[in-house]
Amino acid sequence: MMKLTKKITRMKLMYRLMLSFFAIIVLLMVILSISFINVTNRSMYEDTWRQLEQDADSLVQDSIRYDPVDHEFEGFASPSLNTNARLLSHQDVHFAVYDVSKQPVFSSNGFTPTITAKDWQQLKDGRTIKLRLTTPRLSKKVSDTSLPRMTEIIKPYRNGNKTVAVVAIATFASSLERNMHEIKLNLLVALFCAGLLTLIASYIFSRSITLRINRLRRLTYQVAKGNYDVRLRILGNDEIGDLARSFNQMTASLKSSQEEIHRQEERRRQFMANAAHEMRTPLTTINGILEGLEYDVIPEEDKKHSIELMQNETKRLIRLVNDNLNYEKIRTNQISMERKLFDASAVLHNLQKQLDKKARSQGDKLELQISNGLMVYADYDRFVQIMFNIIQNAIQFTEKGIIQIRGKQLANGTQFEVADNGIGMTPDQLDNIWERYYKADRSRMNTKYGESGLGLAIVHQLVQLHGGKISVQSELGKGSTFTVFFPNSKTLTEENDQERK
Numbered sequence: 001m002m003k004l005t006k007k008i009t010r011m012k013l014m015y016r017l018m019l020s021f022f023a024i025i026v027l028l029m030v031i032l033s034i035s036f037i038n039v040t041n042r043s044m045y046e047d048t049w050r051q052l053e054q055d056a057d058s059l060v061q062d063s064i065r066y067d068p069v070d071h072e073f074e075g076f077a078s079p080s081l082n083t084n085a086r087l088l089s090h091q092d093v094h095f096a097v098y099d100v101s102k103q104p105v106f107s108s109n110g111f112t113p114t115i116t117a118k119d120w121q122q123l124k125d126g127r128t129i130k131l132r133l134t135t136p137r138l139s140k141k142v143s144d145t146s147l148p149r150m151t152e153i154i155k156p157y158r159n160g161n162k163t164v165a166v167v168a169i170a171t172f173a174s175s176l177e178r179n180m181h182e183i184k185l186n187l188l189v190a191l192f193c194a195g196l197l198t199l200i201a202s203y204i205f206s207r208s209i210t211l212r213i214n215r216l217r218r219l220t221y222q223v224a225k226g227n228y229d230v231r232l233r234i235l236g237n238d239e240i241g242d243l244a245r246s247f248n249q250m251t252a253s254l255k256s257s258q259e260e261i262h263r264q265e266e267r268r269r270q271f272m273a274n275a276a277h278e279m280r281t282p283l284t285t286i287n288g289i290l291e292g293l294e295y296d297v298i299p300e301e302d303k304k305h306s307i308e309l310m311q312n313e314t315k316r317l318i319r320l321v322n323d324n325l326n327y328e329k330i331r332t333n334q335i336s337m338e339r340k341l342f343d344a345s346a347v348l349h350n351l352q353k354q355l356d357k358k359a360r361s362q363g364d365k366l367e368l369q370i371s372n373g374l375m376v377y378a379d380y381d382r383f384v385q386i387m388f389n390i391i392q393n394a395i396q397f398t399e400k401g402i403i404q405i406r407g408k409q410l411a412n413g414t415q416f417e418v419a420d421n422g423i424g425m426t427p428d429q430l431d432n433i434w435e436r437y438y439k440a441d442r443s444r445m446n447t448k449y450g451e452s453g454l455g456l457a458i459v460h461q462l463v464q465l466h467g468g469k470i471s472v473q474s475e476l477g478k479g480s481t482f483t484v485f486f487p488n489s490k491t492l493t494e495e496n497d498q499e500r501k
């Protein structure tokens with residue numbers, strides 16, 4: 001038994017399913033056939049008994065004699081018994097009549113069954129005895145075994161409450177047995193055909209189930225290999241359908257987390273690029289001053305100021321590293337902002353000094369038209385970064401020209417303009433300059449200043465963080481003007497309030 005169960009569990013799922021379908025259906029069919037055979041068998045005997053009883057009744061009615069005066073039982077009329085015996089023997093029915101002293105009064109064709117004392121007891125109580133199959137006891141000449149068996153009933157007849165006679169009547173069971181045999185044969189054939197059909201049906205059934213499981217298995221393998229785009233076609237509402245739905249949910253969530261990982265990675269990459277871009281500005285300045293000191297081209301009175309500038313820039317670098325190279329900020333895409341009101345004219349004067357050398361090397365003139373004490377409400381480092389990038393671009397794309405930096409106070413904020421008369425841009429280029437890594441002219445790669453095509457993308461993002469606006473006007477060959485607007489703190493809070501509403 002243990003061995004068998006082990007063997008079954010090691011079988012392929014498909015054959016196991018097939019086996020269980022098949023076993024259940026065949027078992028059902030066998031049970032049904034057995035009960036069918038039993039019912040038919042019984043009803044066939046019942047019919048025969050009923051028929052025999054009717055025959056017995058009619059022959060008794062025909063031949064029983066009563067005293068006309070006191071209605072006492074007198075006996076049987078032999079002629080009428082003989083007629084009945086003749087008629088019934090044509091139908092293979094034989095009978096014997098007994099009187100109350102248990103003596104046979106009449107027997108057709110020598111049919112004299114023995115009635116036991118127990119039988120007599122029952123008969124006296126008025127009960128009819130029904131026998132399915134008895135050995136025939138027709139006449140002493142005929143051997144018992146050569147004849148088919150008989151179905152028999154023994155019935156008592158009463159006059160008032162006194163038993164007057166007993167009739168035993170029987171017929172050959174051969175036709176019954178033949179019928180039964182035929183029925184069994186038919187059932188066997190039907191059972192065989194049904195078994196065959198069940199086998200085919202269970203094969204188809206189990207195959208459909210295992211096919212679905214196999215599809216799931218193949219796709220699971222794909223997922224294991226890292227392909228999260230696979231989806232199962234859902235067929236049916238059963239457990240396998242549920243499994244398929246869960247499978248699809250699983251791949252969908254795997255896909256979305258994979259996308260999230262990619263997004264984070266992309267953000268990190270962007271952030272690192274931004275940070276590097278941001279660091280280049282102060283480093284360039286420091287490097288420039290160091291070169292100047294090395295070759296002693298900085299006049300004595302400017303040296304102190306140059307060192308201050310370097311200190312400022314190194315502080316900026318430190319702030320940058322402390323603030324931004326923070327994993328959590330990279331992950332959530334945050335940029336730290338610390339807005340305050342400060343003197344923009346001083347910052348721009350500084351920037352002019354820092355970039356003057358570069359401008360001169362391009363043959364450009366850097367002009368500052370800004371009233372002293374022009375204030376701006378912004379994050380100091382970000383403001384420097386924005387203006388530095390725009391001015392640096394202007395120098396980079398202008399040769400032997402003039403670059404004007406203008407600033408003015410408006411009612412709701414401060415506005416700056418950087419205008420150059422350099423190479424300018426086509427409207428098509430203008431549409432794209434805010435894109436990351438966009439460079440209007442690919443051949444400008446690795447020029448002295450602009451390299452990455454990141455500058456304006458960062459500038460744009462930073463201006464937006466300030467709630468400000470940036471725009472460009474440019475004409476190819478004539479020059480470009482960048483306009484940046486920073487709202488003051490009042491306008492900013494009003495706007496925020498409105499947004500909240």
Ligand SMILES: Nc1ncnc2c1ncn2[C@@H]1O[C@H](COP(=O)(O)OP(=O)(O)OP(=O)(O)O)[C@@H](O)[C@H]1O
Binds near residue numbers: 439454
């Ligand atoms: N003042 C300008 N005049 C003409 N073209 C400009 C000007 N400013 C920007 N551009 C165009 O816009 C492009 C994008 O500028 P952006 O500052 O983003 O990148 P970049 O200067 O090439 O590189 P970097 O990342 O080093 O700043 C430039 O490559 C240039 O083609």
Ligand SMILES: [Mg+2]
Binds near residue numbers: 450455
């Ligand atoms: Mg640039």
